[in-house]
Amino acid sequence: MSDLARQLSDGLAPVSPSFVSRRLLVGLGAGALVSIAFVLAVLGVRPDLVPAMGTGMFWAKLAYPFALALIAGLAAERLGRPAASARGRLVWLAVPFLAVAALGAVQFLAAAPHLRQTLVMGESARVCPFLVLASSLAPFAGLVWAMRGLAPTRLGETGAVIGLAAGGAGAFAYAWHCTESGGAFLALWYTAGILAAAALGALLGPYLLRWK
Amino acid sequence: MLASLAGDAAAYRTLLETLERELGSFFRRRLAGDAAEAPDLVQETLIAIHTRRGTYDTSQPFAGWAYAIARHKLVDHFRRRGRAASVPLDEGVALFAADDIRGADARHDLENALARLPPATQSLIRDIKLRELSHAEAARLRGMSETAAKVAAHRGMKKLATLLRPQKGSRP
Numbered sequence: 061m062s063d064l065a066r067q068l069s070d071g072l073a074p075v076s077p078s079f080v081s082r083r084l085l086v087g088l089g090a091g092a093l094v095s096i097a098f099v100l101a102v103l104g105v106r107p108d109l110v111p112a113m114g115t116g117m118f119w120a121k122l123a124y125p126f127a128l129a130l131i132a133g134l135a136a137e138r139l140g141r142p143a144a145s146a147r148g149r150l151v152w153l154a155v156p157f158l159a160v161a162a163l164g165a166v167q168f169l170a171a172a173p174h175l176r177q178t179l180v181m182g183e184s185a186r187v188c189p190f191l192v193l194a195s196s197l198a199p200f201a202g203l204v205w206a207m208r209g210l211a212p213t214r215l216g217e218t219g220a221v222i223g224l225a226a227g228g229a230g231a232f233a234y235a236w237h238c239t240e241s242g243g244a245f246l247a248l249w250y251t252a253g254i255l256a257a258a259a260l261g262a263l264l265g266p267y268l269l270r271w272k
Numbered sequence: 273m274l275a276s277l278a279g280d281a282a283a284y285r286t287l288l289e290t291l292e293r294e295l296g297s298f299f300r301r302r303l304a305g306d307a308a309e310a311p312d313l314v315q316e317t318l319i320a321i322h323t324r325r326g327t328y329d330t331s332q333p334f335a336g337w338a339y340a341i342a343r344h345k346l347v348d349h350f351r352r353r354g355r356a357a358s359v360p361l362d363e364g365v366a367l368f369a370a371d372d373i374r375g376a377d378a379r380h381d382l383e384n385a386l387a388r389l390p391p392a393t394q395s396l397i398r399d400i401k402l403r404e405l406s407h408a409e410a411a412r413l414r415g416m417s418e419t420a421a422k423v424a425a426h427r428g429m430k431k432l433a434t435l436l437r438p439q440k441g442s443r444p
Contacts (some may be wrong), residue, residue: 064315065288068322074279079326141327142340211324213344270348271324272316 080140083206088133088229091202095195095233103191103237112239120163121235121246127156128254129199129228132221136203139218140210146221153224157251164247182240185249191237192253193260196223196230200257204268212269219265220258227257273334277325288318295342302346309349317345333381333436385435393428400425 076082099105112118131153135146171179182188203222212218231250240246276284295317299310320341328337386394399410400421411421 064318065285065292068288068318069276069281069285072276072279072281072284075277075326077277077330083326141329142337142344144329144332209324211320211327211341211344213340272320272348 080210081137083209084133084136084140084203087202087204087206088129088199088225089202091199091226092229092233094198094202095230096236098198099195099233099237103234105236106239108239109236112241115241117241117243117246118235120160120243121238121240121250122232124156124160124246125228125231125235125250125254127228128153129225129232131156132225132228135221136207136218136225139212139214139221140207142211142213146217150221160243160247160251164242164244167243179242180244180248182242182245182249184238184240185245188234188238188240188245188249189253189256192227192231192234192250193256194230195234196226196228196253196257199229200226200261202226207269208271211271215266215269216262217265218269220262222265223261224254224258226261227254230254230257273325273328274330277328277330288322291321291338292318298339298342299346313342313345313349317342320345335381381436382432385432388435389428389431393424393431396421396425397428397432401429 106112131149134152135149138144138146138149168176168179200223203226207218207222231254234253235250240249273287276287292314295314296310299313299317300307303309303313321338324341328334386397389397396410396414399413400407407422407425408418410425411418414421416424
């Protein structure tokens, strides 16, 4: 009856049930690799890497953005489908956010008052959010590519969520350079950089994620 | 659609042809003044359904997915024409809902949902809602009171409605 139906069904290839998650993983993974390469080549790995690996804060600085990227990535797996809601997955973001906020608050309150300034500002508070944001551009580009091949219908929300995932991946890469070890620093400045990436995604989503 | 995702071209072609007809009336009804645009939108939607078929979540009703893509195309069309403001949202939602329960795939979704009800409830709902027997007739067939039949059918329909509603976070 119809030419189009015949054309489209000719030589039909099977589609994997994990099509959506694979595509997002490719976009995020490729972007994260570029971002790690950027951090290592341009900023350089922290000089005290080996001793730092013995500290809990080193791992916290990796685990926090990783958890955010993972949860936002799972939410994106839903938002890549038309008219799907990701609220059930997004609520999990509260766990890493609250855990790191609590860590920062506890450290801050336990510290002697004259040390608190250093604990919060470290040595790189002024550049940290910007470098996290810069590191998240490549993962963001990868996720935009992935999303454009899917079918999101809430473009602002989807943009924010992939921005958040990209911010997490960017901060994960940046943590290999950063020498800070304050919980409050992590809670404030990493979060600021990651949220900036999410805000950028929310703004750009309606333009970048339109599909035909 | 499940067969199509596995690569069954014949099943897929039948599905696309059915969708083509249904989408035609979906768009004609909503475009009102410029129904001449409907064939283009049908074509665009079919192509999008084809290239993005990997985004169909097999645990959800197929019709809901396909019409969400059609609606996206429609909104996109209005946006291009700069008349998004002339389509009241409520009306769009109501018209969309009416379409959801039409067509072969919707029937398939309905059958799937029915199959998940207890057998007694299933046959009761078939008699009342699909064969259009009265509650009294259906009750007499089963030797139950009319009230009991009404209550059982009502509960069954409620359960059915839950099963057919897109489920949030139903995939791990």
